[in-house]
Amino acid sequence: xxxxxxxxxxxxxxxxxxxxxxxxxxxxxxxxxxxxxxxxxxxxxxxxxxxxxxxxxxxxxxxxxxxxxxxxxxxxxxxxxxxxxxxxxxxxxxxxxxxxxxxxxxxxxxxxxxxxxxxxxxxxxxxxxxxxxxxxxxxxxxxxxxxxxxxxxxxxxxxxxxxxxxxxxxxxxxxxxxxxxxxxxxxxxxxxxxxxxxxxxxxxxxxxxxxxxxxxxxx
Numbered sequence: 448x449x450x451x452x453x454x455x456x457x458x459x460x461x462x463x464x465x466x467x468x469x470x471x472x473x474x475x476x477x478x479x480x481x482x483x484x485x486x487x488x489x490x491x492x493x494x495x496x497x498x499x500x501x502x503x504x505x506x507x508x509x510x511x512x513x514x515x516x517x518x519x520x521x522x523x524x525x526x527x528x529x530x531x532x533x534x535x536x537x538x539x540x541x542x543x544x545x546x547x548x549x550x551x552x553x554x555x556x557x558x559x560x561x562x563x564x565x566x567x568x569x570x571x572x573x574x575x576x577x578x579x580x581x582x583x584x585x586x587x588x589x590x591x592x593x594x595x596x597x598x599x600x601x602x603x604x605x606x607x608x609x610x611x612x613x614x615x616x617x618x619x620x621x622x623x624x625x626x627x628x629x630x631x632x633x634x635x636x637x638x639x640x641x642x643x644x645x646x647x648x649x650x651x652x653x654x655x656x657x658x659x660x661x662x663x664x665x666x
Contacts, residue, residue: 448475448512473501475494480514481594484562515536520534522570531656533652536627536649537573540572543647551622555626556631559583563579578621607638624646
């Protein structure tokens with residue numbers, strides 16, 4: 448987990464109640480949202496590896512992160528930890544695109560379009576030309592990136608829907624929306640209702656990920 452103090456509401460990746468399976472958390476000190484999204488991630492790589500190793504030593508069979516921008520370091524995490532690693536919701540993009548009709552593509556909502564570089568997208572396997580819309584200037588982005596202790600949930604929901612509508616209005620061929628930011632999950636139903644598109648997130652990704660780690664037993 449990033450080093451945060453903003454509210455981890457139900458649905459947020461950092462709220463254990465969001466998951467239908469047991470999870471354990473390890474915080475990487477100093478890895479604030481601004482440091483990981485807006486600055487250089489390299490100074491924190493070894494700290495993420497150390498946190499992951501501690502979780503594996505406690506018995507965790509798969510490792511995930513709580514920020515979509517960490518797609519950049521997934522190869523190094525997987526090599527160092529020796530267990531499956533899901534680092535970013537963006538890693539679903541290729542699979543989602545393959546499910547769409549040929550004339551449609553996946554669109555991405557991110558907390559910061561200016562910071563989501565081509566390197567991030569390539570590392571996650573996002574298809575070329577996938578449109579991206581950011582939440583820059585929103586109260587949601589200010590709360591998360593500023594690591595503020597209070598979140599206006601109603602305002603965040605409205606901002607998320609407005610951004611999603613901008614995405615599909617500008618790109619009518621977007622058939623599915625992918626939420627880069629792990630803190631956007633609580634608003635996914637509102638985005639789906641407003642846009643009429645399927646919505647994918649870290650929640651959908653990690654439920655799939657966990658189903659492989661521990662397949663359900665039916666008999």
